[in-house]
Each structure stands twice: as C-alpha cells, then as structure tokens.
Amino acid sequence: MKVAVIGCGSMGNVHAHAYAKMNDVELTAVCDIQMERAEALAERTGAVAYPSFEHMLAEAEFDVISITLPSYLHKEYTIRAAEAGKHVISEKPLALTLEDAQAMIECCDRQGVRLFVGHVVRFFPEYAQIKQVIDQGKIGRVAVVHTKRRGSHPGLASPWFKEADKSGGILFDLMIHDIDYLRWAVGEVKSVYAKSHTDQDLEFAFVTLQFENGAVANLEVCWGYPGSFHTGIEVAGSKGVVRNNSESSNSVRVRQISSDKPGQAPVVEVPKSPGAKSPYELELEHYIACIRTGDTAIVTAQDAYQAIEIAKAAADSAKTGKVVSLQASRVQEVTK
C-alpha cells in the first residue's frame, strides 16, 4: 500500500512518521505549499517532497492520502483526492459544516473510495478501556460523565486556529474529540447546552450533553491554559466510577535542570505516557487494514458527520443561550 500525506504541519508529521514505521506501507510522497516543510519531512521519512497537490498527483504513486491540512481545506482536497481514485484519511474535524461533510461522504461513495476521519481518542488505550469497562457493565448504568481537554493555544504556533472560519474554533477542533468518544461510549445525544468564551489569548467552553439514555455529560475544553496539555474523564454509573487523568497516568517523567546554575533555574519537565505504539499509529494501522479488508472502521465518516452535528449544536447553543434539541433538528432535516 502506497500512502501520501498532504499538509506537513504537526499532524502531517505524526501521520508521515507513523506510515514510515509500518512494514507493509510505503510513504511515497509528502506535500506542503511551504516546500521547506515538505522537504524536511521527506528527508526524515524517505518520501519525496512536493510543493502542490497537482504536482504530487501527476508524479507520485499512492493509493491512500492523509489530509492533514487546516480544517477548512479538508473538503476541497478530500474531493480532489477521491476524484483521483484515492482513499482518504482526513484529520478531524471532517469539515466545518454539515453540508460539506455530506458532500465529502457522497463524493467518496460515488468514487468507490474509503473515507476515514482522525477521531483518535477512540484509539487511546485509556479511553478504549473505559469504553470496555462500561460495556462490561462494571459501573452499571452510565449517569454522569465529565471530560476535559486543555492546553496552550495552538494559535500561537499556527494562527489559523484562531480564525473560526478556518478551524471552526475550539468546539469543532478540540471538543469534537470528546463528543465523538462519548457518542461511542455512552450513546446518542438528545440535547446540547453550551457556554463559551473567546478572546485573543483564551478560548474555552463548558458543554452539557443529555443522552437519549438519560445520562448527562459536561465537557470542558480550554485553549490558552497555563500549563501543559492534559485530558481527563470520569464516568459515574449506578455501580461504580471509572476515570482517568492524563497528568497522573504518565509513566515517565524526565526532569532536566535547564541552565548552567543548578538549583536556581526552573526545571523543564516532560511527562510522557509511552506505549509500544502511539494511538495515532494504532488508528492509522486500523484504517489501512480496513482498506485492505473492506471492514467497517471503529469510527466511520458517518460518525464524524454526527460529531460535527453536535459541535454545531453546541456552537448554536452558545450563541443563542438556548438548549438545542438534536431530535428536533433531525426532524426538521427530514421534513425539509
């Protein structure tokens, strides 16, 4: 299987390195309009660098393409790749509107290519285990869930994150991880209530989801958090509680004295939770395997569509101050 990557930012690097490590996959091409980024990644992965999609399509051989571009470009390149007969693995969110997501799904169907979306939280072992614990009935009926996902503002490194029409903002870019995970682990969402705050340095939101099965979840996300990136989840049920906090489940901490004057300078701490394979490697290997076997993926493009629907409901609720019922919106769609 030959794979290409378009968009050589941080996620493009993650995808390319994951492919480069796979035995039965060949990373043939990486592409970025900033050619130096493509070249740097090509050098480290053994791929060929291209400055444009056209160029890459004309010259490189590949069956699958990872689209790790800023979110507002996912639609255009997914459709161009699908029309060229390539299977697509798009980073999340699939798109910034339901219409775009629908168009992408329909185009890939029409072209007979697979479409996968990088909802990687389902591949984090701690989150996969929590889903398993719920399914095994160990905590009884799920009642109250909390998730959090906080870190520094990605807009500091990549300004497009601060432009809502390019990233969708924190609900579409960051909270969508927990939204997708909770649909998988808890069930379908009935209604959404959201409060959010956005300024130049800080973006965050509290979102409460009510589920069809009666459970309730409060999701917290923050960009601009004064501290390192971390996540947390607690699921409380009628027979127990399961939870994880990424800060306390790091298995390795490297602490380095950061200057020539020991004892005076701050210490740089890099906490890590290493595994034999990263969640991204597990995710991409699974998608590649699904392409080979034709199996349905753990997370489908339709799941990605529904996560966008909930993120949009949250954005609407934050704007209007009202509870947004997803059943009502589904009924409206049907009657249109």
Add this chain to the structure above:
Amino acid sequence: MTTLKVGFISFAHGHAFSYLEGFRKLPHVVIAGIADAEKHRVEDVVQRYNIPYYADYRDLLRTDIDAVVICSENVHHAELTIAAAKAGKHVMCEKPLGISVSEMEAMIAACEEHHVQLMTAFPCRSLTAVVEAKEAVDRGDIGEIIAIKGTNRGSNPGGWFVDPALSGGGALLDHTVHVMDLMHWFTRSQVSEVYAYAATLFNEELQVDDTGMIHVTFENGVFGVLDTSWSRPKSFPTWGDVTMEIIGTKGVISVDSFAQSNELFSDEVGKGTWDYWGDNMDDVMVRSFVDALIEGETVPITGEDGLRSAQVALAGYQSLEAGQPVQL
C-alpha cells in the same frame, strides 16, 4: 456577652454532631440544651456531655439561651427559625436554608423584625483551600474571573434526604447550594440565568433526583457549571468532593478541597480510602458564628446568602421542567 448559651434544635441532619463538637471546643460557649422530638437521635450526646434534653423545641426556646443551631429536616427550617426569632434567639440554620423562596424571605424578615441574626451553615466557606483561593482572586492573581466549573459530588445520604416530603428536593437542592454560595462569594455577583438537568439514575428506586448538572450565568457575565450528583459508589475511596476550577483572564485556580488526605489501604476497611487530614471546616465556621455574636458583628454568611443559593437550585428544577434556561 462573655458567655454564649447555645441550644440545638433537631439532630435530623448529621452535621449537628460535628457542629456540636465545634461549639464544645470554644471556652466561652455553653451548650445549654438539645431539643429533638426523636430522642434516640440525641440520647447518646445528651448523656455523654450531660446536656439538658427537651422533647419539645418550644421549651428550649423558653430558656435563656442566646442562639440555636437548627439541623432539622429541610421542610422544618422555616417554622423552627421563625419560632426561634420570635423567642429572640440568634439562629444558625443548616443548608439549604429553605425549600421555597417565600418561606426563606419570611425567615429573613422574622429575624430582622426580632433583631436576631440568621446565619446559613455553609462550612465550605471555611475550607482553608477555598479561603486561600478567594484571597488569590481578590488580589487579582488570575485577573478577572471568566468562568467556574465546580463539583460537589457525594453519596446517597438516604433517610429523610430521599423523602421529598421532608427534604423538598434531591441532589440538585442538596448539593447546588454549597458551591453556588462559593460562586456568589467569589464573583460578587448575582445569578441571572439557570439551566439544569436532574434525574434519578444512580438508584432508580429513589423518590428524588440523584443526578444533577446545573449551569448558571451571573449578572456580570461570569458563567459556571456544577455537578451536584450523589454519584460516589460504595467502593469509592471517599464520600465525595468539593472542587472548583476558576478560569480567569490571567490564569486558573484549581481547588480540590479535600485533597489533603493520605491514601490508606487497610484490609479492615476492605478498600482503599482517602484519609483526610486537613483543617476541620465545621470548627472554623462555628467559631465564626460565635465570634460574630460575641463581638456584636454581622454573621459572615447571612440568611440572604442562604436564600440566594437555594433560589438557584429551585430555579434549576424550573429549568428542568421547561427544558430551557430560566431567568431569575
């Protein structure tokens, strides 16, 4: 006033035992009587400490006590507080102050009319971690507050707490008020809008809600959310928590009030537990009530404070009914 004579009306709420110990530690306080129609609840303490017992609280109110502590079932707070006020006794009343806005207003009015003080028992304001966080906010350490996420998770208290005729509500009422009082105190603003969800999910046989999530918006624009659920299973290492994540324009404060605990693993207990070793918030709160009365100053947490927080919980039930946020 050099010595303060304090009486207790009802030990229905188990906090009474802890408050009693708090008062007993103060040299200028005399516990002058305990009234509880259900004698079995107080038999042990009246004997152990040789405290006069009254079957009828009205007999206790006829004595020369200066103040009473009311730890009855929620639905009796109003009757007992108003009777105490009419008898000229200062009152410290367990939370929630009442189960309707009108009865809480009547309690406050009665205390004003009879020139006695009414304090709502919100011991969380006395948590050392909370006080430290409040001082940091007031110093401007995190700029202006933008939002607060709180949790006051607990365990099903059982007994009259789950009988709506005596409690007036479930987890949403029981566990909104503590952290809501803290949110009021920290933001110095009033809640203008409430959205809440409540349900009975942890123990479906209960007649009251045990699941609660409540969002509030304050007049100054700050917004908050709070989990009020009785969601701690028997196997959990502790009874519950009081946490706050305060997000400001220049930083974040995390409060985990009972984090000062050792991890204890004992075969005698049968599970791992978190053994709290921090300061006793009840002692601090009780002392603040006594000090205010002796100094002739306003009690630190008033009846209005109790009303404001309970009112938010009550509005939460209205929001649940409406399926939308409601205005206060």
